[in-house]
Amino acid sequence: xxxxxRDLLTWGSGxxxxxxxTPVPWKLLDDTSIWTQNWPWIPQPARGxxxxxxxxxxxxxxxxxxxxRMAAGWPVGISGMxxxxxxxxxxxxxxxxxxxxxxxxxxxxxxxHQGRACSWSDxxxxxxxxxxxxxxxxxxxxxxxxxxxxxxxxxRRHGSYRVALRAEQRALxxxxxxxxxxxxxxxxxxxxxxxxxxxxxxLLDGWSAPGRFARLWSVRGAGSxxxxxxxxxxxxxxxxxxxxxxxxxxxxxxxxxxLAAGIALVLHEEHRTAPNAPVPSTTLADAxxxxxxxxxxxxxxxxxxxxxxxxxxISAQPNPAVAxxxxxxxxxxxxxxxxxxxxxxxxxxxxxxxxxHLRAVLVDASVPADFLASTEAEIFRFxxxxxxxxxxxxxxxxxGFLEELTDIPTAPLSSIETYAVAPPLSKPPAEVKxxxxxxxxxxxxxxxxxxxxxxxxxxxxxxxxxxxxxxELAAAAPPESAQAFEKQLxxxxxxxxxxxxxGGIPCRLTAWPQSAAPVARAGWTAAWPAPVLPPLATKLxxxxxxxxxxxxxxx
Amino acid sequence: MSRILMTxxxxxxxxLAAGWLAFPQxxxxxxxxxxxxxxxxxxxxSGVSECKDCHAFREDGExxxxxxxxxxxxxxxxxxGTSQAEATLVNDYIKKGYETPWLVYSRQPANVWFSHAIHVxxxxxxxxxxxxxxxxxxxxxxxxVNRISGYSRDIEGRSSARLGRxxxxxxMSDCEDCHxxxxxxxxxxxxxx
Numbered sequence: 001x002x003x004x005x006r007d008l009l010t011w012g013s014g015x016x017x018x019x020x021x022t023p024v025p026w027k028l029l030d031d032t033s034i035w036t037q038n039w040p041w042i043p044q045p046a047r048g049x050x051x052x053x054x055x056x057x058x059x060x061x062x063x064x065x066x067x068x069r070m071a072a073g074w075p076v077g078i079s080g081m082x083x084x085x086x087x088x089x090x091x092x093x094x095x096x097x098x099x100x101x102x103x104x105x106x107x108x109x110x111x112x113h114q115g116r117a118c119s120w121s122d123x124x125x126x127x128x129x130x131x132x133x134x135x136x137x138x139x140x141x142x143x144x145x146x147x148x149x150x151x152x153x154x155x156r157r158h159g160s161y162r163v164a165l166r167a168e169q170r171a172l173x174x175x176x177x178x179x180x181x182x183x184x185x186x187x188x189x190x191x192x193x194x195x196x197x198x199x200x201x202x203l204l205d206g207w208s209a210p211g212r213f214a215r216l217w218s219v220r221g222a223g224s225x226x227x228x229x230x231x232x233x234x235x236x237x238x239x240x241x242x243x244x245x246x247x248x249x250x251x252x253x254x255x256x257x258x259l260a261a262g263i264a265l266v267l268h269e270e271h272r273t274a275p276n277a278p279v280p281s282t283t284l285a286d287a288x289x290x291x292x293x294x295x296x297x298x299x300x301x302x303x304x305x306x307x308x309x310x311x312x313x314i315s316a317q318p319n320p321a322v323a324x325x326x327x328x329x330x331x332x333x334x335x336x337x338x339x340x341x342x343x344x345x346x347x348x349x350x351x352x353x354x355x356x357h358l359r360a361v362l363v364d365a366s367v368p369a370d371f372l373a374s375t376e377a378e379i380f381r382f383x384x385x386x387x388x389x390x391x392x393x394x395x396x397x398x399x400g401f402l403e404e405l406t407d408i409p410t411a412p413l414s415s416i417e418t419y420a421v422a423p424p425l426s427k428p429p430a431e432v433k434x435x436x437x438x439x440x441x442x443x444x445x446x447x448x449x450x451x452x453x454x455x456x457x458x459x460x461x462x463x464x465x466x467x468x469x470x471x472e473l474a475a476a477a478p479p480e481s482a483q484a485f486e487k488q489l490x491x492x493x494x495x496x497x498x499x500x501x502x503g504g505i506p507c508r509l510t511a512w513p514q515s516a517a518p519v520a521r522a523g524w525t526a527a528w529p530a531p532v533l534p535p536l537a538t539k540l541x542x543x544x545x546x547x548x549x550x551x552x553x554x555x
Numbered sequence: 556m557s558r559i560l561m562t563x564x565x566x567x568x569x570x571l572a573a574g575w576l577a578f579p580q581x582x583x584x585x586x587x588x589x590x591x592x593x594x595x596x597x598x599x600x601s602g603v604s605e606c607k608d609c610h611a612f613r614e615d616g617e618x619x620x621x622x623x624x625x626x627x628x629x630x631x632x633x634x635x636g637t638s639q640a641e642a643t644l645v646n647d648y649i650k651k652g653y654e655t656p657w658l659v660y661s662r663q664p665a666n667v668w669f670s671h672a673i674h675v676x677x678x679x680x681x682x683x684x685x686x687x688x689x690x691x692x693x694x695x696x697x698x699x700v701n702r703i704s705g706y707s708r709d710i711e712g713r714s715s716a717r718l719g720r721x722x723x724x725x726x727m728s729d730c731e732d733c734h735x736x737x738x739x740x741x742x743x744x745x746x747x748x
Contacts, residue, residue: 007562014566022574023715027582031703037666038705044665050617 043103048072054081054471054492056408056422057095059401061142061166061366062209063408063418064091065494067471068099068425075099075402075425080211083471085418085496086411090211090218098401102426106386108397109431120433123380123394127360128442130378134359135159137377138435139351141367143184144409146452147436151364153446154439159358162351164367168201168208169412170350171315174323175338178509182347185340187415189500190216192336194308195230197263197301199256199315199322203231204241207316208413221246230308232301234259249301251291257321259298260313261512262287264328266302274330280321280512305329310336320513333505339415340504341497363388364435365398382435396433403428407453410497417497419460421453421489457486466497579715583699583708589656591640595693601630606682606690616672624654658698660709661686661725668748678737685725 019025050071057064065084069077078099080089101107111118113126130136136159138151143163155161165173165183172183190196190213196203203213221229222244233245234256242248251259261280265287267273268280288295305311312331315322331337351373354361358377365382372390373379381392384400408420433441440446460466461482468478468485470493479485489495603609609622628649634641648655663669674680682690699708712724723729727746734741 010559010562011566014563015570018567018570019574022571022578024574024578031701034704034706038664
């Protein structure tokens with residue numbers, strides 16, 4: 001019997017009809033769709049015991065408390081620590097996704113010298129040579145850590161120590177100048193403030209410890225018509241903070257000083273200023289003309305500050321006029337105002353102006369990526385990720401997120417002193433070194449980070465001040481020995497100092513300051529250029545209005 | 556006409572046979588477990604009566620899964636029997652400090668979050684409801700992995716038609732069916748966190 005073309009087609013039809021009634025097409029479709037969800041090259045978290053560890057974010061000097069979810073010994077998720085006195089369970093978008101940063105494609109893993117790959121021994125030899133030839137400067141972005149003590153100790157012998165201050169820390173510099181109290185010992189008592197007059201400070205957009213104000217606002221400010229905490233945002237642009245504030249006051253760009261002077265003038269006219277507060281020499285009409293507001297609007301603003309106190313003015317940048325307004329409001333050294341914490345007497349030397357004739361400058365990884373060192377000296381730049389601004393002769397790979405032991409000193413603008421220890425939770429790549437390790441290799445007489453932390457813990461315990469606070473410590477008795485105290489700190493507890501001391505900030509401002517600094521937006525977004533963001537933060541960043549273009553002005 | 560029917564029918568039957576009998580054999584690759592482990596023997600000799608005696612929960616409710624090598628070493632730090640499997644366990648894993656690379660029949664992919672504690676302690680499910688009678692087995696069957704998806708056959712179900720005892724497998728549809736029957740609704744983020 002001949003097998004014809006017709007038979008072949010009939011047989012094929014039978015196969016097709018039969019296959020439809022088998023699992024073959026449906027199973028292949030299902031398996032293929034599953035395969036596309038699990039590409040072999042997608043990194044998978046390790047399988048193993050899941051545990052949650054307490055730790056602290058060291059990406060910026062605010063040191064927010066975190067609960068790190070670990071799978072098989074690796075961080076796979078982060079949430080805020082509810083009991084932390086500063087962030088109280090809230091985190092910034094970067095913090096929520098920070099565990100992803102260590103796998104960022106722009107992670108630095110190779111020592112580089114002017115674009116060429118080099119070794120650590122080359123970098124060490126070059127730095128030793130520089131130290132022998134002339135003074136060096138060490139620039140730190142996160143002062144008061146144990147690693148900072150190493151930098152400071154090295155700098156004392158070989159040159160000078162400088163700190164790259166952030167915008168919100170700079171805003172306190174006028175008070176340092178007028179009172180002699182170091183800006184690093186000052187903080188905002190936001191927890192007791194009634195009305196905040198923010199001159200462009202992105203309070204709800206990453207200002208200072210982003211979680212601190214976000215939590216305060218959610219508890220005391222958001223959603224109610226007459227909230228306990230009022231935020232009046234003075235800003236030319238309709239920013240995220242302006243949109244969420246209790247009231248937004250759009251003014252002409254750069255007229256913050258004029259508005260501050262106008263408000264102080266109204267307070268003076270109505271006898272509501274603090275004793276001995278300076279009086280601005282301007283007129284209300286002039287302030288109105290420069291700000292674009294009416295005279296009545298400025299009067300209303302001044303009355304709003306007085307009716308729901310304590311009132312506090314905050315500027316994004318150092319602005320002497322805004323600082324003077326705080327003097328007029330009586331917000332210096334008072335409850336809900338600017339308070340002094342701790343016993344620091346020495347101001348931090350800012351890195352804006354470096355000594356001349358430097359042979360080399362070492363920039364720590366804690367210095368923000370957008371920092372530009374104004375020097376002709378050879379620059380040794382530590383960084384965990386690419387993207388550091390300016391000329392870097394030596395680019396040195398530093399440990400990434402939670403890859404090194406560090407202590408967490410008080411957040412810059414906090415009203416209370418805190419201290420915590422963040423042990424490493426991830427193993428760093430073999431090719432990275434911290435600036436402290438680098439300096440210890442140059443000068444072996446410097447004590448290591450662990451010894452300094454140990455000494456600090458003992459010192460805190462012996463001071464008998466403050467108390468420990470933590471997720472697992474709610475019902476625990478205070479530690480009775482220095483070892484127990486240190487053990488609790490290493491396991492995620494936070495030492496919290498005594499409540500802020502009101503008073504103790506002698507203000508010697510006699511005349512209203514004339515100069516005014518332009519307002520610039522700042523926050524975590526400024527310190528972290530967009531390309532180096534974890535996927536989670538990038539998504540949040542892109543889908544929100546965290547950073548409006550500068551040309552988007554209301555006026 | 557009869558010739559057409561015969562030709563069509565032969566193709567139809569060939570496809571059915573290939574699809575139902577040959578395809579499941581081709582779709583899965585068999586892999587042998589690293590050791591021959593007898594649940595029944597261990598239960599009888601060690602006096603273990605319940606699954607949780609070895610597959611325990613931690614204090615926080617997390618399931619420990621397959622016991623670690625330390626658990627095996629508690630009895631098998633040295634050979635106590637004569638089997639080749641035990642010799643391999645002692646010499647290749649316990650003495651060298653390596654974990655036994657068991658092939659887990661019911662391992663879910665990484666995008667699934669599953670809590671044994673909720674299902675066993677709160678919902679009162681028996682281990683055998685999902686894992687069958689493996690606890691009473693006298694030998695470990697080969698691990699079968701799908702050549703395309705990479706999933707275990709136990710996840711997709713032993714039966715290609717997904718027939719048989721409920722649940723047919725441990726796929727999302729099986730979870731949904733069980734939840735639906737019990738009137739417990741869980742959103743996407745309940746499992747895909």
